[in-house]
Structures are given as C-alpha cells and as structure tokens.
Amino acid sequence: MGGADCNSTDFGAAAYWDARYSSPSTGGKGRGGFFDWYQAYPALRPILRACVPTSSRVLMLGCGNSLLSEDMVKDGYEDIANMDISSVVIEQMKEKHMDIPQLTYMQMDVRDMSLFADGSFDCVIDKGTLDAMMCGDDAPHGASKMLAEVARIMRPGGIYMLITYGAPKERLTLLNQVRCRWEVELYIMPTPEYQLKWSNDAADAAMEKIKLTVDGQLPPDYVFKDPESNFIYVSYKSDTASENNSIVVGQEETTTSE
Numbered sequence: 001m002g003g004a005d006c007n008s009t010d011f012g013a014a015a016y017w018d019a020r021y022s023s024p025s026t027g028g029k030g031r032g033g034f035f036d037w038y039q040a041y042p043a044l045r046p047i048l049r050a051c052v053p054t055s056s057r058v059l060m061l062g063c064g065n066s067l068l069s070e071d072m073v074k075d076g077y078e079d080i081a082n083m084d085i086s087s088v089v090i091e092q093m094k095e096k097h098m099d100i101p102q103l104t105y106m107q108m109d110v111r112d113m114s115l116f117a118d119g120s121f122d123c124v125i126d127k128g129t130l131d132a133m134m135c136g137d138d139a140p141h142g143a144s145k146m147l148a149e150v151a152r153i154m155r156p157g158g159i160y161m162l163i164t165y166g167a168p169k170e171r172l173t174l175l176n177q178v179r180c181r182w183e184v185e186l187y188i189m190p191t192p193e194y195q196l197k198w199s200n201d202a203a204d205a206a207m208e209k210i211k212l213t214v215d216g217q218l219p220p221d222y223v224f225k226d227p228e229s230n231f232i233y234v235s236y237k238s239d240t241a242s243e244n245n246s247i248v249v250g251q252e253e254t255t256t257s258e
Helices: 014-022 041-051 068-074 087-096 129-133 141-153 168-175 192-197
Strands: 057-061 079-084 103-107 121-127 154-164 181-189 208-210 230-237 245-249 252-256
Touching (some): 041 154, 041 230, 057 141, 121 129, 141 154
Parallel strands (some): 057 079
C-alpha cells in the first residue's frame, strides 16, 4: 500500500477489507496464502529484538493475514493480541492459529479500542494500519482518533512501533496531535526487493538509524539508497504526563499546544 494507492478507495472501511479477504485472488498471497505489507519478520527481527522484550504484552494493529505475529511467537514472544477491522480475516486467523495460545484474535476498529483498559500493552506494532487510515474517508480525523487510542492503551514507557511509507513531515505531525509526550527514534529500511537486489552488499541493503533535525525532519543532505524505503518510527511513550503535545527527537524537543 502506498500513498498513490489511496484514490477513491476507503481503506478505513470494514467492507473493503472483508471483500478483499473473501476473494481468492487477493485474500492471501505470499507464503502459504498469507501476506505481509512492507516488511516480514526476518527483516524486522533485529529492531524488534533490540526494542521489545519477548515477555512484553504486544498488540498487532490491523493484523490482516500477516505471518508477523506467528513468526514472533516462534522466536520466543509470549503474548500477542491481534486485531483487525475485518471479521472475515479474524475468523481465518483464529482458525489457522487455534493451537497457538500465545496468539489471540479479535475484530475491532482502531478508532475505538475501548475493550482495552488504559495502559494495557507494552508494545503496539503498526505495519501499514496508520497508512490505511490516512486513505480512509474520514482522514485525517480517523487517524488522529486511532493514535489517541494507541497512546491510551500503552503503558508509560511503552513502545509504538510504526512501519510506514510516510516521511517524518507527515507522520510526526500526526503523532504530535496526540496529548502525549513521545520520544522518537527513526530508522529507514529498504524494501524487500531492494534488499534482495543488493543482498551481497550488506551495507547498501541494511537498515539505517537516522538522526532527525531539531524540528523533526530528515537531514537536508540525506540521500535514500532506495527511494521506496520504509520508515520505522520507534516511539516511546513518556511516563511523564504532558499538558502539551511534544515529540523528543534525540536531545531536542518540539512542542505544540491545542
């Protein structure tokens, strides 16, 4: 899913995703009829293992028919809740993983996660869901509601890991609308196709940690190895309550007030 894919499709609607997952042609592709947006677990493993302990209670937003959660459990993760707006895919994934107690599945809208109490999760993983919400009919309002819910259900000190095609100018602006203090680290990862092409050159295919500017932007002289690269925002929810919205990038802080 990319920015150009929005067009007139409401990617925030259950009807769209129910139809997609009901279709033999689009319901599942890739490994065993399942599909991962952007990046699969082997590419994400280094950053997940570095940032998210295996004992963490994890929420997978917009899980779809991704194998990310299954692969994480195989690698030692103990408790992953998976939610999606599509009841069709949730039933499919419940059936597939009925014998894996570490995985639970539930149909839910990311704009209203009232089933979860405040501070329920140590980590929330979002691989394309915010992007889908930004292509919804209620964007950007729906995306802002989603991020407010994400902040609410995360414990202080927890991590919101966002894998997206959205550059800092767009995504940090959204994060800064939430009444929460975030400490954000940015990584840039080439697409799987680019990684495969340059697999013999580890430096060229590797994920990079990027130091953002004071105002939360990419350095002006930064050059993408892969123009289609994915952005990975590792956002730590501060354990300090904030009257204003703020994002800390490195040692600098940007603040906005409502």
